[in-house]
Amino acid sequence: MSLDLPAVIADITASMASMEDRGQVATYIPELATIDPAQFGIAIVTADGRILTGGDADTGFSIQSVSKVFALTLALGKVGDQLWDRVGREPSGNAFNSITQLEHEQGIPRNPFINAGAIVVADVNLGGHEPRVAIGEMLRFVRYLAGDDSITINDAVAASETATGFRNMALANYMRAFNNVRHPAELVLGSYFHQCAIEMSCRQLALAGRYLMLDGRHPGGGRVISPRRARRINALMLTCGHYDASGDFAFRVGIPGKSGVGGGILAIVPGRAAIAVWSPGLNASGNSCLGTLALEELARRTGWSVFSPPDEGD
Amino acid sequence: MSLDLPAVIADITASMASMEDRGQVATYIPELATIDPAQFGIAIVTADGRILTGGDADTGFSIQSVSKVFALTLALGKVGDQLWDRVGREPSGNAFNSITQLEHEQGIPRNPFINAGAIVVADVNLGGHEPRVAIGEMLRFVRYLAGDDSITINDAVAASETATGFRNMALANYMRAFNNVRHPAELVLGSYFHQCAIEMSCRQLALAGRYLMLDGRHPGGGRVISPRRARRINALMLTCGHYDASGDFAFRVGIPGKSGVGGGILAIVPGRAAIAVWSPGLNASGNSCLGTLALEELARRTGWSVFSPPDEGD
Amino acid sequence: MSLDLPAVIADITASMASMEDRGQVATYIPELATIDPAQFGIAIVTADGRILTGGDADTGFSIQSVSKVFALTLALGKVGDQLWDRVGREPSGNAFNSITQLEHEQGIPRNPFINAGAIVVADVNLGGHEPRVAIGEMLRFVRYLAGDDSITINDAVAASETATGFRNMALANYMRAFNNVRHPAELVLGSYFHQCAIEMSCRQLALAGRYLMLDGRHPGGGRVISPRRARRINALMLTCGHYDASGDFAFRVGIPGKSGVGGGILAIVPGRAAIAVWSPGLNASGNSCLGTLALEELARRTGWSVFSPPDEGD
Amino acid sequence: MSLDLPAVIADITASMASMEDRGQVATYIPELATIDPAQFGIAIVTADGRILTGGDADTGFSIQSVSKVFALTLALGKVGDQLWDRVGREPSGNAFNSITQLEHEQGIPRNPFINAGAIVVADVNLGGHEPRVAIGEMLRFVRYLAGDDSITINDAVAASETATGFRNMALANYMRAFNNVRHPAELVLGSYFHQCAIEMSCRQLALAGRYLMLDGRHPGGGRVISPRRARRINALMLTCGHYDASGDFAFRVGIPGKSGVGGGILAIVPGRAAIAVWSPGLNASGNSCLGTLALEELARRTGWSVFSPPDEGD
Structure with a gap:
């Protein structure tokens, strides 16, 4: 395996820190309107149990x-x-x-x-x-x-x-x-x-998403849901997880994901990784601006798009 | 590899032959309205070049x-x-x-x-x-x-x-x-x-789809399109390939596919298989009735959904 | 003046009594669903103060x-x-x-x-x-x-x-x-x-509508609203008074009117008459079935359509 | 009769000449885009056969x-x-x-x-x-x-x-x-x-509209259509004659009218007058800007709204 995931995460975190356009924090929920947009976090839990994080990965946010x-x-x-x-x-x-x-x-x-x-x-x-x-x-x-x-x-x-x-x-x-x-x-x-x-941090959110990476199994043993149901939830995340920008997310990122107006996104690479990113500024479609960019870059670097041959990835 | 693909294809072909509800042949194109609905074909080309077929896999149809x-x-x-x-x-x-x-x-x-x-x-x-x-x-x-x-x-x-x-x-x-x-x-x-x-047969259509399974490469050598573009076309097939039943197809089958009103469907399992199915009867959404069922069964038997861990498949 | 309004009202009342299709009583408001559909009332107040009635003109109904x-x-x-x-x-x-x-x-x-x-x-x-x-x-x-x-x-x-x-x-x-x-x-x-x-009877409703016939004046003296405003309310009744059947009502009846789901309709012939009809059965557009027919017949007999030359009427 | 119609027309014509906002000439038909917007005409034909005109009443325009x-x-x-x-x-x-x-x-x-x-x-x-x-x-x-x-x-x-x-x-x-x-x-x-x-002038257009003022009769004798049909066409003009500003026109003017993108409007006062106005600049709804204002002023001065008591008019 030639994929240096810690380096990828460090690069993405650095790259996001230098972005000037961070979108707009949601204002329609007054309590969220005061969040500092200059924050970005990422956490990845791999199928073999590693946890890798970058940026504000332990800051809690509203998962919405x-x-x-x-x-x-x-x-x-x-x-x-x-x-x-x-x-x-x-x-x-x-x-x-x-x-x-x-x-x-x-x-x-x-x-x-x-x-x-x-x-x-x-x-x-x-x-x-x-x-x-x-x-x-x-x-x-x-x-x-x-x-x-x-x-x-x-x-x-x-x-x-x-x-x-x-x-x-x-x-x-x-x-x-x-x-x-x-x-x-x-x-x-x-x-x-x-x-x-x-409220969850990126780390907590990625951990909570593991069952969808593991075909429904809880990493601590036992089964949360059946493999068929896990697969179907992943499918729904891909086709419907980003509101009216779901097609574009599938096109650019290619990984099932669900966004929230608090700036978080949970993304699932079946069999490989559960990922959480967070940055409170939203793009015009209501999805995290930096979060989307970070996942696009992550998919590019890892080959984790579900639309690539699996052996193109790690 | 424990997947006996020829047996799977034989089972599916037999199962489809026994189906009573085959949907309705499209009538809005007069020339297509006369096709015999009692036909079903399937062809699978794998990444390693095998070609497997079942049913009327060599009958030509309008790919629409x-x-x-x-x-x-x-x-x-x-x-x-x-x-x-x-x-x-x-x-x-x-x-x-x-x-x-x-x-x-x-x-x-x-x-x-x-x-x-x-x-x-x-x-x-x-x-x-x-x-x-x-x-x-x-x-x-x-x-x-x-x-x-x-x-x-x-x-x-x-x-x-x-x-x-x-x-x-x-x-x-x-x-x-x-x-x-x-x-x-x-x-x-x-x-x-x-x-x-x-007009193409299932065999011809599956062969034509190989470049999308191979991240854009032509199996005969050279590149049809870039990997990024191949991946993106697959993503579009998944989110938009079955009209207003695209979400349901992703949910039930989980494989990028594009249907036609002639009853054909081209489906792509990245890195693994290019699949063509054909049966002229359509369901209410305008997609091949038996073709959709056959792909659902195929995905179930092979674990080829892009939303499952890759090692669950062949 | 050759218009025998009492005879017209008597004819219409008799004609409505013989109608077989009386529409459906509104069911979405439970309390209204129990009303007997075999009722019909009509009341006309003329500009010179006459009050003419027919049928169940003194039965109260929900004006909605x-x-x-x-x-x-x-x-x-x-x-x-x-x-x-x-x-x-x-x-x-x-x-x-x-x-x-x-x-x-x-x-x-x-x-x-x-x-x-x-x-x-x-x-x-x-x-x-x-x-x-x-x-x-x-x-x-x-x-x-x-x-x-x-x-x-x-x-x-x-x-x-x-x-x-x-x-x-x-x-x-x-x-x-x-x-x-x-x-x-x-x-x-x-x-x-x-x-x-x-709750009002046809008689009460027609009386309440007099100010719209009288360019805004209260018959008892004084002014309810300005002439311009009265005219404009009449215009709104004509273009919007019967929901998505307003055009059809204007086409067939040609008199400003406002219907209610209780089966009542208030109709205004500027300078001539304020009319109330009531029958609880509704047509597909949610307007009183017999009420609409009665007003169509009344307009035909009297020439009261606002789209006819005024001297065609009474 | 106290209505001095020639004076009303003269006033309106003068008033329109002083208007600064004349709307925009339609550009989607190239041949119409070159018309000079500084034009305004009005012609009124009364039931007793008088013809009164103002401004560019004899200039031809595209009736559209x-x-x-x-x-x-x-x-x-x-x-x-x-x-x-x-x-x-x-x-x-x-x-x-x-x-x-x-x-x-x-x-x-x-x-x-x-x-x-x-x-x-x-x-x-x-x-x-x-x-x-x-x-x-x-x-x-x-x-x-x-x-x-x-x-x-x-x-x-x-x-x-x-x-x-x-x-x-x-x-x-x-x-x-x-x-x-x-x-x-x-x-x-x-x-x-x-x-x-x-192509017609205001004079020609007002003359052509006489049958709708006369309950379907041709002023030269004979009948163009039945009274019922004339009335119904007038009703349609009122409810649908100004596209998605029909309600507003009924509200402000109160006279059945049909506009065209060439800047003309034909308006009918049943039993009283057939009116044509023309000015090529259009408002946001695609109806003649000055034409609409002129008819609103005319209705105010004459009491010709079909929603006023008839004796309020001439």
């Missing part, structure tokens, strides 16, 4: 929509493929918070990674319980995946979203009219906003 | 939209990444012949695999020449890729599309109003319809 | 969206033409409860008679007060217009809408994200649902 | 979409109400040349005054003949209505549109795919572009 991957995993465990009666699996061709598509398709969101779809998933995970029960279960699940009980939820961020989340309230009520949200909207969103407000 | 892969390859060779100023790289969220998106996005098609995008690609490939020049170049290119000079164009199919292709004429004229089609619509479509009317 | 006319009149009195910064004046080209248009036009509803527009009007009328204040003001205004203090609000209907009004909750929250709804959605809708739940 | 009124009248004469199986009667909620709506509604245009609807009307009027036959019939019809055989078609304008009318070609082909255009698109548009290129 990256949480949709873990919430989907939980929901599939609860209701299995019946979930797909309520959520589609197609890229949306619209912005992350669009409501137009719901009207054309009778309240069925196109995929579980746009906000509408994630709200249905949160409705499934609520399962008749109080929001705090679902929130607790989600937090325990993420801690178990990462093997780290220090992961917490930032209540101020959750409260900030609750106070301003009118579009999500619109989405939830709209789907409730089609009976595709089954709990009161404020309960579903109470749970959803707390899930989005989970 | 599968030709968009070869046309895109040619156009990128002509104008390079400037092509992306005129065509996007995002899944469309609409039917293959939708015109709505063009109005919202100022005449720029979402990707080169929906009809509007393929018409722009045909406009690029026309390059100021007569349609017969562009058609000749396309045919020579496909013969070179497949290493088979017996491949021809079915003029009756091309004429049939010309007589009924009103939607494509609408798309071409609409984009011409935005100067994103630059030759007269009837010339662009003259070339486009002939490209779609190329 | 007809209330949007009175709410608009109130809101224009409060904020004047500034209202038009927040609501458009164009027919919508969509169903009454569509949310798609709001996304394309940045939270500005197309007109004050679709639900989204009426919710903005309710937000204006709320004006920082408690819903009960705005509700009280609206009820007093309608009583003043009709000269009838016995008009009341049906709290059961309002409660029924509150419990099931998820689409309206979605609309209100969606516009709040654009700051085009400025009070909490539940307060605005609390007021809006009570406004819709006003 | 105003011709849709005459073409609709002809088509209704040919196929009667069957026309409404192929064209709707609702305002479109979209720009005049939008194609989106056609996709959602299966090739049926929303009304006969948007381009798609007018193309269907032209297809009906073609009726299996050569374009020159239909063009000749249209020209004879307009001459008959105006009582003026000097009216001609500007072939240079027609040729200019033919060379650049890609959007119209797209619309025609798109509807042909739904069999709602039944002749080859180039023949239908050949006829349509010539109809649009009819």
